[in-house]
Amino acid sequence: MSNDVKNPAPIDRADERVTHAVGVGGAIRAFLDRVRSGDLGSLPVVVGLAVIWSVFTALNPLFVSSVNLVNLLFDSSTVGVISLGIVCILMVGEIDLSVGSVSGLASALLGMMWVNQGWPVWVTVPAVIFVGGVIGWIYSQLFNRFGMPSFVSTLAGLLAFLGLQLYVLGSSGSINLPYETGLVKFGQVLTMPHAVSYVLAALPGLFMLVAGMRRMAQRKLGGLSAGSLNALALKASAITLALELAAFYLNLSRGVPWMFCLFAGLVATMNYALTRTKWGRSMTAVGGNREAARRSGINVARIYSSAFVLCGMLAATGGVLSAARLASASQQAGTGDVNLNAIAGAVIGGTSLFGGRGSAYSALLGIIVIGSIASGLTLLDLSSSLRYMITGAVLAVAVIVDSLARRSRVSHGRA
């Protein structure tokens, strides 16, 4: 059916006034044009990451050691899951400032129910995540029914759930989780066997290739332009090569953490949901133009609710993971910079604070930036005072880049 003689021009290429990128070179040119007009995508974060890594490596070569990078992945995964929830809520143009407190409450509840009350872990963890969902649902009701700005309601929640966390922990102030359990091992030591890590590292590229070729075949069948197979193959093999190399390097020490695999799996699932489902389309639409979404028959209140609930559930999941990582539920859990790191991760990764723009991968990329800064500064033996200041500055730079890129997009007609 893909006979080009019968059907010379695909129906989306009939207008000859428009230039279209062709082949590998075209794909690269199109990318450069996009960047110039302010559609930066994940470029700033990749550049930022390269700068941060070179600086820290120059200051302390241990930074890029396999051991340190494995630790980095363990640490990043906990906050990364919280950051994924922030991506969700930012997509609809709202914010949740209480994710830190919710994660702290989740770890306290985990300790209380699992260790003190003796509930089985497979009941406790879903229950704790459910509580996170309920908290998100409360925010969504405040927002939908009373028009309470999420900024205020979650700020109130920040304090309220910190209080609840302290109440749950009681006078002791912290609950230690038993070391010899699956959950704590998962959070502290469990890494993949080498063979598994190589197989998993090959999956994204393979999937990209198969899905891309299927899409090309379908488009050709439908009489649409299909794009270049070479560009696709190049992209897929570059990604596969990078991931296999990363897996090889991490396998020099402890290997790839299962916890990171969970995080990456959540990111991939969220990416699919945001880009390939009606729900994701609705999320983007609500974040871009709420009134237009409402008139298109989208149930806007339900979309907001889903975003708040997902954010709460992911924050609670992050709390469970960080409790497992630290093998304790303490008063400090979820306080300090957890909130800021989660939000900064999403924004640094390229999710817009203004709603309607972003991707699940921004949580992954952004949190690695944040984690690298924390890890590098710890290696340099700098105090947390400096760490806070530097992380704050990085967040400020990320937001400035976001605002400038947004202005440029508007003037180039790409908003």
Next chain:
Amino acid sequence: MSEPPHAPAASPEPVLSLRRVSKHFGAVSALTDIDLDVRAGEVVALVGDNGAGKSTLVKILAGVHPPSGGTITFNGNPVTFPNPSAALDLGIATVFQDLALCENLDVVANIYLGRELSPLRLDEVAMEKRSWQLLNELSARIPSVREVVASLSGGQRQTVAIARSLLLDPKVILLDEPTAALGVAQTAEVLELIERVRAKGLGVVMISHNMEDVRAVADRVVVLRLGRNNGVFAPDATNAELVGAITGATNNSVSRRAERRAAAQSQSGAPSHE
């Protein structure tokens, strides 16, 4: 229903027919005893001054407001629209003045917004094909349907909004001020588009303040004044007649000049006032 799709002339039976439709907001009567007929393959222009009730009438037909009284007949059956999607399901599509497009989504996503094919695994190929088909039927000039709407001109956005309203094969399409925000060339483009929609055999109701645009495409001009019918005119009615019906004043600068001209040329042209 049995009309051929390319019927150029208006059919005798109205598709949409309003009788004595009223709308009160508290003590205010926005519309009183409005009658309106829309036939397949005709463009009805709805004109009137600010506050005449044009937008209220469109909102009633779009299902945004329920009418306070009167009957609406669609294809010969009395109907009510409790909400916007009911009107849409029936076959009445509305293009609002502000278009209601999501600028951060591409053309295909906007056309299919809220009505995506296969919700759990979006069928992008089918959606893109149908989008091109709709745009080509309108002979629209959109560079790429994968471009975000923010990169399109005002006229192109209007085109996307009209294409979106055609997605569900409506019988009647309501356009609220389709040319208000457009330049000369883009206005001409949209008027062309309206003629194509009429050629597809749809009934078109167009609200406009611009008498030039109304004369260019309308088959009938319905004047509303202070929430009441104030005459139905042919598109070649004089400005004096239209302005007189819209403002209710027979003594204004337009009518005075017309009178002077009429006096100079003795008598000419009887008003087609109903």
